[in-house]
Amino acid sequence: MKNLLTGMVTLCLMLFISGQIQGQQISGYVYDIEYNKPLSGVNIFIGGTEPGTATNSDGFFKLKVSKFPVFLFFSHVGYELTKTELKTPGISDLKIYLKPEIRQIGEVTISGERIMNLIKGDTLNIVDYEIAGDQILMIANTRKHLNEQRLYLTTLSGEIISSKKIYEAGHMVHIPESIDIKNLMYLYRDCFNSIQLLTSEAVYQVFVNGSKIHLIYPTPFTEFETMLLPVKASLHGHLFQQKTSRKSNSTFHMAPGDTLSRLVKAVFDTYGDFRYVRPIDFLESIPMAPAADYLIKDSYERCVTAPVIQRKNDIAIFDFFGNTIDYFNAEGSLLKSVPIRFHLKEYTELLVIKHTDIDMDNFSQRILYDEKADRIYALWHTRTTGRYSLKEINPENGEIVRVVEVPDYPFIDRMRVFGNTLYFLYTEKKYPFYRSLYRMIL
Numbered sequence: 001m002k003n004l005l006t007g008m009v010t011l012c013l014m015l016f017i018s019g020q021i022q023g024q025q026i027s028g029y030v031y032d033i034e035y036n037k038p039l040s041g042v043n044i045f046i047g048g049t050e051p052g053t054a055t056n057s058d059g060f061f062k063l064k065v066s067k068f069p070v071f072l073f074f075s076h077v078g079y080e081l082t083k084t085e086l087k088t089p090g091i092s093d094l095k096i097y098l099k100p101e102i103r104q105i106g107e108v109t110i111s112g113e114r115i116m117n118l119i120k121g122d123t124l125n126i127v128d129y130e131i132a133g134d135q136i137l138m139i140a141n142t143r144k145h146l147n148e149q150r151l152y153l154t155t156l157s158g159e160i161i162s163s164k165k166i167y168e169a170g171h172m173v174h175i176p177e178s179i180d181i182k183n184l185m186y187l188y189r190d191c192f193n194s195i196q197l198l199t200s201e202a203v204y205q206v207f208v209n210g211s212k213i214h215l216i217y218p219t220p221f222t223e224f225e226t227m228l229l230p231v232k233a234s235l236h237g238h239l240f241q242q243k244t245s246r247k248s249n250s251t252f253h254m255a256p257g258d259t260l261s262r263l264v265k266a267v268f269d270t271y272g273d274f275r276y277v278r279p280i281d282f283l284e285s286i287p288m289a290p291a292a293d294y295l296i297k298d299s300y301e302r303c304v305t306a307p308v309i310q311r312k313n314d315i316a317i318f319d320f321f322g323n324t325i326d327y328f329n330a331e332g333s334l335l336k337s338v339p340i341r342f343h344l345k346e347y348t349e350l351l352v353i354k355h356t357d358i359d360m361d362n363f364s365q366r367i368l369y370d371e372k373a374d375r376i377y378a379l380w381h382t383r384t385t386g387r388y389s390l391k392e393i394n395p396e397n398g399e400i401v402r403v404v405e406v407p408d409y410p411f412i413d414r415m416r417v418f419g420n421t422l423y424f425l426y427t428e429k430k431y432p433f434y435r436s437l438y439r440m441i442l
Contacts, residue, residue, distance in 0.1 A: 026086065027062035028094025030055050030074060039098060041193070043075040054192065056236045057313075065089070074098060078133055081209050115407075118158035118423070118437045125434045126425060127169070128186035130195050131418045135161070136437075137195050137206055137213075139169055139186050143434060151197065151206070153213055156419070158437070164213040171198040171221055175229070191234040191310060196224065233310035236330040240264075240308060240315055247272030249306040251317055253332030264332040267306040267319045271357075307367040309376060316376075316395065318367055320358055325398055340398035342378060342391060370417040377404075377417060388412065390422065390442070404442050417442070 030042045038059025045052035046065065053063045068089055074082040079098040086094075118136075119126070125146065129138035136154045141147070149169050153161045173185040187206075188196040195206040202218040232251070233240040239254045241261060248268050252261035309316040314335060315328045320343050327335040345359035358365070366379040368390065377390040388406040393399070404422075406412070411427040422440040427433050 024066075024068070024089035025062060025064050026089070026091045026094060027060070028091065028096060029059045030061065030076075030096045030098060031059060032079075033097035033099050039076055039079075041076065042098070043192070043194075045073050045075070046070060054234075054237065072096075075207070115409075115438060115440045118439045119154075119160075120158065124152075124436075126437050127435070128414060129416075129423070129425070129437055130187040130189045131156075131416050131423065132189070132193070132195050132206075132208070135208070136423075137187060137208075138437065139166070139197075146432075151213055153208060153211070156421075156439075158439075162211045162213060164215075166197065166199070166215075168200040169197065171200060171203075173198070173225070173229075190228055191231050191239075196228070198224075232308035233315050235310060235313075235315055238330045238332065240310075240328075240332075242306065242308065244303040244305070245272075246303055249304040251306065251308065253328075255331070262332060264328060264334075265306070265317050265319070265326055267304055267317075267321055269304045269321045272304060305365045307365075309367060309369045311369075311371075311374065320365060325393075325395065338396070338398040340393075342393065342398070342400050368415060368417045370420065372419040375417070375420070379415065388415070390417075406440065409438070412438075 030039045030044075031037060032039055038055070040055055040057045040059060042055040042059070042061070043052070044054060044061055044063065046063075053061050055061045065086070069085055069087040072084045072086065074084070074096055076098055079100055082096060082098055084094075084096060123142055123144075124140040125143050126138055126140040127149070129136055134156060136152075136156060136158075138152050138154065139149055140152055141149050149166050150163045151166050151169075152163045155161065170184050170186045173183050175183055185198050188198060190196060197204045197206050197215060198221070203221055203224040204215040204219075205217045207214040207216050230241045230243065231239050232242050237256045241252045241254065243250050243252070246269075248266060250263055250267075251265040253264045254261040304321070306320075307318045309318075313329075315330075317326045317328070318340075319326060323340055323344070325338045325340055327338070329335055343358055343363050343365075344356050345361075345363075346354055346356050348354050361383045362380050364379045364381050368377040368379055369375075370377070376393045376395055378393060380389045380391060381387075382389070388409070390404040390406070392401040392404070394401050406422070406424075409424070409426055411429065412424045413427075414423075414425045416423045420442045422442055424438055424440070425435045426438050427435050
């Protein structure tokens with residue numbers, strides 16, 4: 001299956017980019033075998049080189065197959081991988097039942113501490129991690145063998161299920177919305193909730209079957225970067241992609257089978273020429289010149305960010321420059337627009353002139369979404385203290401519900417929120433600066 005980005009990512013993207021393929025259409029539903037309820041978001045891929053699909057909110061799917069017999073594979077977090085052979089075309093009432101996956105992982109002890117080191121002991125130096133359903137995938141090396149990297153599968157409480165040795169993990173990725181010049185990325189969770197492992201050789205989808213970790217569908221990094229990274233969300237088979245620049249961020253919608261995208265939201269920064277570029281990038285003699293004119297070679301300018309949150313029944317786009325949260329349905333139609341002011345700060349110029357703008361000193365312009373608890377947080381990083389805090393946002397009125405401080409942990413990154421719990425990597429202050437994975441109950 002050459003040139004596939006992931007088991008489902010490229011399979012779906014190929015439908016959008018190339019249009020519908022010729023062949024016989026089949027359709028059906030996928031159910032939980034115990035409760036007989038439809039399952040949404042089930043990845044369906046075909047043995048061979050043909051594109052696949054995913055089930056919608058009703059558990060329904062349809063796809064075209066060019067030849068028979070054919071094997072269909074059904075994959076969903078928390079369920080066993082299921083394979084079905086179809087020998088004849090024209091099937092329109094296929095019913096597939098998935099069995100819940102049973103894992104033998106031993107006894108798990110949950111600590112009552114609000115903040116705790118997730119991995120017991122001090123044997124692992126953790127490079128990166130991602131939350132995958134009710135499990136964690138993380139890249140780490142033992143502190144005694146720093147050159148040997150492994151991909152670990154653990155529970156949310158830190159119990160190690162299995163591991164797999166990997167080679168040359170990590171790739172330098174240019175993410176325009178990031179404040180860094182480049183990011184050394186190891187694991188990436190795409191809009192289809194698949195985890196990608198980036199290496200110097202290729203990008204692999206991480207597939208977990210029971211307690212076993214598999215690396216499948218290798219693809220060149222250039223294809224991953226151009227086809228997958230711009231896709232910020234997928235709702236009921238519809239894609240939402242972004243293109244960003246120094247002055248604007250545009251979100252496009254693409255329906256299944258379409259070859260052209262449609263603009264649904266544009267975010268503009270009227271001060272885009274003068275924001276974000278580091279002071280070293282300015283000529284001292286012309287401090288107010290447009291940043292784009294005075295960038296050092298290979299330097300970096302931050303582009304406009306407009307975080308996209310993929311919820312169960314809608315897509316939320318945060319416009320920090322227009323001061324709104326805009327909600328769209330799967331078809332890209334605007335459902336409602338909620339005003340926000342939590343990100344603003346009052347500035348005083350020339351001692352008397354006051355104006356309101358984004359708090360560039362303390363607001364990170366990052367949004368963390370807890371998909372399990374359906375809660376939204378704005379991430380703040382106070383410049384004077386270096387401390388982090390989360391401000392929970394009421395999605396209905398855009399107001400702050402509560403503020404959660406992250407105490408005594410200034411050197412943290414890779415923050416994730418899942419199940420009313422904050423996960424983050426903490427870097428020790430002393431050489432060789434080992435990193436540990438922490439969990440904090442919100």
